[in-house]
Amino acid sequence: MIPAPFEYVRPTTVEEAVQAVAEGGEDVKIMAGGQSLIPVMRLRLAAPETIVDLGRVAEMRGVRDEGDALVIGAMTTHAEVITDPLIAQHAKLVAEATETVADRQTRRRGTFGGALAHADPAGDLPAVALALDAELVVAGPGGRRTVPASEFFVDYLTTALEEGEVLVEIRVPKLAGDWGVRYEKFNRVAQAWSIVAVAAAVRRENGHIAEARIGLTNMGPTPLRASATEAALSGAAAAPDAVASAARSAAEGTSPSSDLNAQADYREHLVQVLTRRAVTAAAGL
Amino acid sequence: MTRVSMQVDGVTYTDEVEPRTLLVHHLREALGKVGTVVGCDTSNCGACTVHLDGQAVKSCTVLAVQADGAEVTTIEGIAAPDGTLHPVQKAFHEMHGLQCGYCTPGMIMASIDLLKENPDPSDTEVREGIEGNLCRCTGYQNIVRAVQQAAGELSGSAATPETTGAQA
Numbered sequence: 001m002i003p004a005p006f007e008y009v010r011p012t013t014v015e016e017a018v019q020a021v022a023e024g025g026e027d028v029k030i031m032a033g034g035q036s037l038i039p040v041m042r043l044r045l046a047a048p049e050t051i052v053d054l055g056r057v058a059e060m061r062g063v064r065d066e067g068d069a070l071v072i073g074a075m076t077t078h079a080e081v082i083t084d085p086l087i088a089q090h091a092k093l094v095a096e097a098t099e100t101v102a103d104r105q106t107r108r109r110g111t112f113g114g115a116l117a118h119a120d121p122a123g124d125l126p127a128v129a130l131a132l133d134a135e136l137v138v139a140g141p142g143g144r145r146t147v148p149a150s151e152f153f154v155d156y157l158t159t160a161l162e163e164g165e166v167l168v169e170i171r172v173p174k175l176a177g178d179w180g181v182r183y184e185k186f187n188r189v190a191q192a193w194s195i196v197a198v199a200a201a202v203r204r205e206n207g208h209i210a211e212a213r214i215g216l217t218n219m220g221p222t223p224l225r226a227s228a229t230e231a232a233l234s235g236a237a238a239a240p241d242a243v244a245s246a247a248r249s250a251a252e253g254t255s256p257s258s259d260l261n262a263q264a265d266y267r268e269h270l271v272q273v274l275t276r277r278a279v280t281a282a283a284g285l
Numbered sequence: 286m287t288r289v290s291m292q293v294d295g296v297t298y299t300d301e302v303e304p305r306t307l308l309v310h311h312l313r314e315a316l317g318k319v320g321t322v323v324g325c326d327t328s329n330c331g332a333c334t335v336h337l338d339g340q341a342v343k344s345c346t347v348l349a350v351q352a353d354g355a356e357v358t359t360i361e362g363i364a365a366p367d368g369t370l371h372p373v374q375k376a377f378h379e380m381h382g383l384q385c386g387y388c389t390p391g392m393i394m395a396s397i398d399l400l401k402e403n404p405d406p407s408d409t410e411v412r413e414g415i416e417g418n419l420c421r422c423t424g425y426q427n428i429v430r431a432v433q434q435a436a437g438e439l440s441g442s443a444a445t446p447e448t449t450g451a452q453a
């Protein structure tokens with residue numbers, strides 16, 4: 001199938017992009033890598049009047065070091081994220097999760113910003129952004145604003161992006177100290193989305209777990225933090241028993257759905273197992 | 286209509302296209318490059334894989350207008366001008382890496398991309414490297430063997446990688 005007809009605009013700067021969105025009529029859609037948008041347009045589940053393609057906005061692509069944080073351009077592709085030396089050094093969790101996204105071809109086109117703006121509950125990168133306390137920089141007709149990841153994901157496929165706003169870049173704070181990370185994804189077939197996944201970052205200090213940050217994928221309409229497990233791990237012994245016991249509260253406060261892949265109660269079980277594995281690995285146990 | 290210009294298998298084509306035209310349809314219907322096929326409507330099967338500026342992409346999930354100014358290589362552009370098969374094509378032939386052959390153009394284009402990144406992949410690395418390509422016939426076993434045989438041949442003769450433009 002082919003998409004319904006649309007007007008096509010290809011801006012080259014963020015300013016032009018914001019303007020193109022403002023002038024794009026009632027039903028305007030931003031296109032990043034198109035790896036989620038083109039499939040839904042092909043099935044005519046979306047039929048926008050105007051497409052604003054960000055593919056030529058060079059300033060939105062690439063990674064830079066800003067001292068205490070990395071800034072990842074929204075148009076940086078998944079393939080670029082996986083091979084970026086700054087991300088490998090300061091935000092390894094992002095690279096590890098991105099490696100599990102889709103397949104080689106899709107990762108060549110799909111973007112970090114597109115995956116966050118799409119906000120699919122089964123998408124792997126929102127939970128990582130949440131676990132790392134990332135901040136999303138958004139440009140609109142009124143200028144720029146910064147939204148913390150904890151406020152960005154509002155509901156199923158819904159973000160804090162207002163009409164006319166473009167996600168420009170994502171600030172990911174560097175982890176300072178002795179951190180280990182792990183992304184544990186459970187799916188059954190190649191190139192499949194997560195049935196459940198867990199993103200963990202753990203800081204060890206003197207044989208103890210000083211701090212743990214845990215993001216959950218597909219345990220509700222938005223990504224979630226496993227707050228009860230995080231609290232139980234804070235100050236706990238860096239030992240398998242302590243981790244296993246803390247992981248038992250990983251499903252607290254979640255509201256997973258039931259679908260063809262799994263029932264909600266199975267997801268609640270799975271999230272505990274995956275949290276234990278992710279934290280164990282991140283803590284180097 | 287939007288004017289797009291792209292180099293496909295070494296030849297430059299300039300055409301007026303509707304923005305909604307998918308790259309795969311442009312290749313097949315406007316340029317006659319029917320070696321690249323469509324296998325699904327969900328961006329899953331990888332049968333439509335081509336190289337866009339040297340990188341494997343699913344051409345059913347790229348708009349033709351997005352390839353404006355780019356260099357595209359299809360399965361039709363990888364053999365030598367005298368018809369000598371590309372080492373990956375040859376290996377799929379020799380190792381029986383196909384049955385019906387529908388997935389083969391995409392499998393070969395994805396495999397070439399994988400081998401550029403990883404010249405000596407293990408069994409698991411091949412399976413993960415071509416996870417974006419589905420085959421309903423072979424059970425993958427011989428595809429994996431073919432990719433590994435091609436890896437051996439390519440690393441033995443370092444000068445064989447894809448050189449579309451130069452061959453045309």
Ligand SMILES: Cc1cc2nc3c(=O)[nH]c(=O)nc-3n(C[C@H](O)[C@H](O)[C@H](O)COP(=O)(O)OP(=O)(O)OC[C@H]3O[C@@H](n4cnc5c(N)ncnc54)[C@H](O)[C@@H]3O)c2cc1C
Binds near residue numbers: 034161
């Ligand atoms: C076969 C297949 C398997 C996949 N498997 C996975 C998987 O396992 N895990 C996973 O996480 N993802 C998976 N994906 C999705 C993939 O990660 C997409 O790349 C991603 O969801 C969307 O990124 P994109 O750049 O292609 O965005 P697009 O498809 O271009 O856009 C997606 C949405 O976000 C909006 N948008 C994009 N960029 C911006 C911006 N800068 N500002 C404002 N709005 C914006 C668009 O308007 C659109 O609504 C898969 C996709 C495919 C085709």
Ligand code: FES
Binds near residue numbers: 323325331334343344
């Ligand atoms: S036809 Fe492109 S992925 Fe199936």
Ligand code: FES
Binds near residue numbers: 386387389423
């Ligand atoms: S050989 Fe028939 S689909 Fe692969």
